[in-house]
Amino acid sequence: VFSKGEWDRYSPIVAQFCTTALLSTSLFLKICGYSWINSFIETACFGAAWLCGLFLSMVVYRTIFHKLKDFPGPFSAKLTAFWAVKKSIPRLKFYQTVQKLHKEHGDFVRIRPREISISHPDAIEDIHGSRSKCTKGEFYDFHYPHRSMQMTRDVSFHSRKRKVWNKAFHPKALNAYEQRLRENCSRLNNLFERESHDNYPVDASGLFMYFGFDIMSDLTFGKPLGMLKTGKADSMVQKYHDVKEILGTVIIMPWIMVLLQNLPILRQETWKFKAWCKEQLDERRKMTPELPDFYTYFTDQVSSAAKDVAQDFEDNATYDAELAIVAGGDTVSCALADICYLLAKHPEYQRRLREEIDPLYHKEGEVMHQDLITLPLLNAIINEAVRLFPPAPGGLQRLTPPEGAVIAGRFIPGNSNVSTPTHTLHRDPRWFAKPDEFIPERWFANSELVINKAAFVPFSHGPNNCAGKPLALMEMRMVTAGMARRFTWEIQPGKEEECTQAFENQPDCFVVKSPLLPIIFHARTN
Numbered sequence: 001v002f003s004k005g006e007w008d009r010y011s012p013i014v015a016q017f018c019t020t021a022l023l024s025t026s027l028f029l030k031i032c033g034y035s036w037i038n039s040f041i042e043t044a045c046f047g048a049a050w051l052c053g054l055f056l057s058m059v060v061y062r063t064i065f066h067k068l069k070d071f072p073g074p075f076s077a078k079l080t081a082f083w084a085v086k087k088s089i090p091r092l093k094f095y096q097t098v099q100k101l102h103k104e105h106g107d108f109v110r111i112r113p114r115e116i117s118i119s120h121p122d123a124i125e126d127i128h129g130s131r132s133k134c135t136k137g138e139f140y141d142f143h144y145p146h147r148s149m150q151m152t153r154d155v156s157f158h159s160r161k162r163k164v165w166n167k168a169f170h171p172k173a174l175n176a177y178e179q180r181l182r183e184n185c186s187r188l189n190n191l192f193e194r195e196s197h198d199n200y201p202v203d204a205s206g207l208f209m210y211f212g213f214d215i216m217s218d219l220t221f222g223k224p225l226g227m228l229k230t231g232k233a234d235s236m237v238q239k240y241h242d243v244k245e246i247l248g249t250v251i252i253m254p255w256i257m258v259l260l261q262n263l264p265i266l267r268q269e270t271w272k273f274k275a276w277c278k279e280q281l282d283e284r285r286k287m288t289p290e291l292p293d294f295y296t297y298f299t300d301q302v303s304s305a306a307k308d309v310a311q312d313f314e315d316n317a318t319y320d321a322e323l324a325i326v327a328g329g330d331t332v333s334c335a336l337a338d339i340c341y342l343l344a345k346h347p348e349y350q351r352r353l354r355e356e357i358d359p360l361y362h363k364e365g366e367v368m369h370q371d372l373i374t375l376p377l378l379n380a381i382i383n384e385a386v387r388l389f390p391p392a393p394g395g396l397q398r399l400t401p402p403e404g405a406v407i408a409g410r411f412i413p414g415n416s417n418v419s420t421p422t423h424t425l426h427r428d429p430r431w432f433a434k435p436d437e438f439i440p441e442r443w444f445a446n447s448e449l450v451i452n453k454a455a456f457v458p459f460s461h462g463p464n465n466c467a468g469k470p471l472a473l474m475e476m477r478m479v480t481a482g483m484a485r486r487f488t489w490e491i492q493p494g495k496e497e498e499c500t501q502a503f504e505n506q507p508d509c510f511v512v513k514s515p516l517l518p519i520i521f522h523a524r525t526n
């Protein structure tokens with residue numbers, strides 16, 4: 001039964017069924033004259049025997065008869081996805097395990113009983129491209145029966161919804177957000193100045209988190225959370241940050257996640273974040289913000305959309321708001337911490353960046369984002385940071401169509417999960433020369449160091465790629481240029497090696513969790 005179809009989202013029902021079956025068997029035995037103790041022991045033996053039979057048949061099926069049996073990979077990975085969980089605990093570095101496996105076994109590796117990781121740039125178009133027949137895998141049933149734009153497997157629903165979202169990231173919309181962005185950048189720099197004085201280090205990762213979530217709240221709910229103003233974390237954001245590693249562990253096996261999510265205690269906890277999003281959204285609906293935000297464009301687009309799209313948008317509004325806050329806030333703050341760390345480690349690029357941006361600031365008036373788009377070094381630093389440390393370093397799960405698909409030249413049977421491991425692709429010497437080194441020039445002056453650009457996928461690729469990519473780039477350009485204009489910065493002396501280790505080994509919680517980054521900021525005097 002379990003080898004047919006998909007079961008992850010039904011794990012609470014399976015658990016309820018098994019518990020009810022065991023309890024009613026005990027009760028039945030008691031009615032038949034057994035003592036309570038004996039009826040429980042008999043039932044436990046019966047349950048254990050059933051489980052042994054189930055697991056034995058799964059082992060035999062997965063190793064001998066499974067359609068993916070010919071793909072190489074560790075024996076335990078073929079048997080159970082618990083192997084991936086074991087490899088991830090405690091430091092959540094499964095993406096590094098996958099990288100090692102590819103070095104050992106080649107481009108195609110069976111990393112879970114039903115999943116093949118494919119580390120070849122050709123697989124990107126074949127799996128994620130607009131003509132691919134692959135769809136999102138079971139992982140994306142996370143909110144089932146609800147759905148956000150990202151957490152849906154319904155292709156037509158996704159593309160209708162994406163049209164609405166795209167309006168909010170159109171160049172016209174981005175221009176309208178510039179004022180809000182500029183205000184938040186300036187608050188961030190003021191906070192750096194306030195917190196880092198007399199050679200006192202600040203945890204820059206923490207302050208970037210304030211920035212990432214403040215700006216996303218500003219653009220989603222019409223007002224920032226106020227963390228950059230007060231210098232203190234919002235309790236909901238802090239909570240999200242604190243449980244991120246737990247989330248990162250359970251999402252490796254979606255059925256456990258679904259099961260836990262439905263336990264009454266945890267259900268209450270996970271619902272708290274959604275309830276908070278709903279509250280903020282309700283407040284936003286009562287406001288008419290002076291400056292446009294996402295909802296200005298969403299509302300515009302939804303009002304002219306078909307009735308069913310508009311209704312659907314309304315029904316899932318909380319899930320989309322949560323998506324914007326998390327997908328936009330978390331990723332950008334991690335990427336900014338990576339940029340700040342890399343520039344602190346390579347001060348010569350801070351100097352060269354200053355030389356690139358200073359002439360802009362000597363012109364009359366404000367420096368506009370438009371002026372930053374064409375700066376070669378600034379944009380190369382951003383590219384190189386998200387290549388070395390992609391905020392989402394793991395493979396994004398997709399499902400092959402029932403008839404199977406040829407991916408990177410090899411046939412993958414139908415209804416199999418496939419993924420392209422972003423970190424592995426970005427660090428592969430076949431696609432990027434000197435892959436572990438920070439060389440921004442590869443993106444402009446030394447293009448021969450980028451051997452195959454198709455392997456560069458920090459924002460994913462195709463119709464499900466990052467909707468917020470233009471905004472993310474805008475934020476990273478404005479923050480990096482603004483920082484370089486006001487400060488020089490360094491890692492706290494004595495902490496350099498610790499930081500290198502921490503940044504090279506960031507825990508992957510779907511989006512990485514940035515490590516502590518003790519930075520000393522010096523106000524520029526020249």
Ligand code: HEM
Binds near residue numbers: 162458464
């Ligand atoms: C450096 C920053 C960012 C990186 C590296 C990044 C990366 C990604 C990746 C890899 C995906 C695909 C996820 C998947 O297929 O499951 C994605 C999706 C998405 N991202 Fe980003 N992201 C960034 C910033 C942002 C920002 C600022 C927003 C703004 C709200 C945003 C909104 C979204 C949305 C809405 C999706 C879902 C798209 C869809 O399903 O059609 N992201 N992002």
